[in-house]
Amino acid sequence: MNAIRNLIGKKWSSDVRLDGKTAIVTGANTGIGKETARDLAKRGARVILACRDVRKAKEAAREIAEDSGSAGVVPCKLDLADTKSICEFAEHIFNTEKAVHFLINNAGVAICPYSTTADGYETQFGVNHLGHFFLTFLLMDMLKQSAPSRVINLSSFVHSMGRIDFEDLNSERSYHPVKAYVQSKLANVLFTRELARRLEGTGVSVYAVDPGAVHTEMIRHMKSSLQILVNAFSFLIKTPVEGAFTTLYCTLTPDLESGGYYSECAPAKCSRAASDDLAARRLWAVSCHLLGIRWR
Template identity: 60%
Template sequence: MSNIYTLREMFGGQWSSSKRLDGKTVIITGANTGIGKETARDLAGRGARIIMACRDLDKAEGAQKEIMEDSGNQNIVIRKLDLSDTKSIREFAEAINNEERAVHVLINNAGIMMCPYSKTADGFEMQFGVNHLGHFLLTFLLIDLLKRSAPSRIIILSSMAHGWGTIALDDINSERNYHSRRAYGQSKLANILFTRSLAKKLKDTGVTAYAVHPGIVRTKLKRHMNLGLLIMWKIVRPFTKTPVQGAQTTIFCAVEPELDKESGGYYSNCRPSRCTRAARDDEMAEKLWELSCKMLGIVWN
């Protein structure tokens, strides 16, 4: 990685704000566990209508009940969304477009990390397919509603692991060259490049976009980590964040009024952070945009 992160950037960071979100609607993907669930709990406590976009409805129901009890907010709904299947994404977006008058915050949170090679229902490499392409399509399908709801925000969970990857434009689905750690890095790099392109294309629409590194957080995300990384994880564990701490930068990007004036940046510990040179490559961001549209068979200028 070409970046050096300070200890505070990697492990620290607290932020607090009493800002309310009454009357606002927030969609959070992967809201039944980890960072997504804690984000949902916090924003529910601020009065927002929360749409939990989840793959596993049984797990989501447990989380919904818990969030309702904790926040006293009954305006928490679950909708089925499997980001590894474009049919499911289209069905989810169609329901939202038919049922919701407005969406003020879209939080593209769901993710998988370092899984063995597999493909989505549409034949895309799984990490790129779920972490980037699935959210790219979801954002595309909701963008008109987000524009009509402006001021509105799109928050995309990336990672400091974006430094592990490059975008393999010609070889994105290949099993032959698959490397689980690099593929995760590639998908998280794509998250930042997508955020940058979104900010440019949405200029003057009232819709702003932010990429987030949540820190190193104690969630189930690490289930596919290899031995080397698991040993490293054990060493740094005392310095890692709880899911509540890990949710703070997402919450900051969702509610901080000052961020109305910014778009396209990368945030960690509730402030702008450094990303790698590859993540600031606007030419690559444009190529990735074109590739994503081509793979998904959509036109989005």
């Protein structure tokens, strides 16, 4: 059993300190986001836990502060399914923080029944892609002023099963929960690629991360039979601590190539659809149009 665990949860460590740095981690109240935030706090960073449920955010902040001994763990309200909440969060950051060195776009919703965000977008596309796209747009000036800084977008190996359905991005004609999830994870890689291209020379670097298969609350919308199966075989997948390693690798490793896709704490090959620069530009334009923003 130990041999299997050693293979799955490949160890990674770094002694980089982050004293004086500020990180925002979305969806930091549980799973990969919480372990990412805990690690960053232990390294001395000020960490903003950007969560939709303030009660859960406060509980996580209390736990991480106790564990890390840090006084700089800050719970904050951010609902990525609501552009008004995203604006309020950004406003709060402008008013309370001097700098943002790391924006970790981690939050995600997976394989849920059909629903829409407050602004009418299909939830998985709306939260996983559009919400983070808009948040990054609002914080971009601050990230540039804080350079060298990094944006890290949590994608997934399942992006390779996805395709961007430009004719029905919002799944209005038909909805399949898996199709919508893999599309949103492909969108995360395309966004990373195009953002990195646009940010060349600014000191802001961008990375897409595949955390691997990780035992978290991500399975909450799956059928209960599948949840039982995943829980029974959880020893075959990563723990949330192990699931955070590639995010931390992209946050802490010097001189990583911006715009890349990373998996198992190393550069990795993304799918052909995820390397399509034309699709990346088209998705950028459509996202700006949907959000009513000009981002050049």
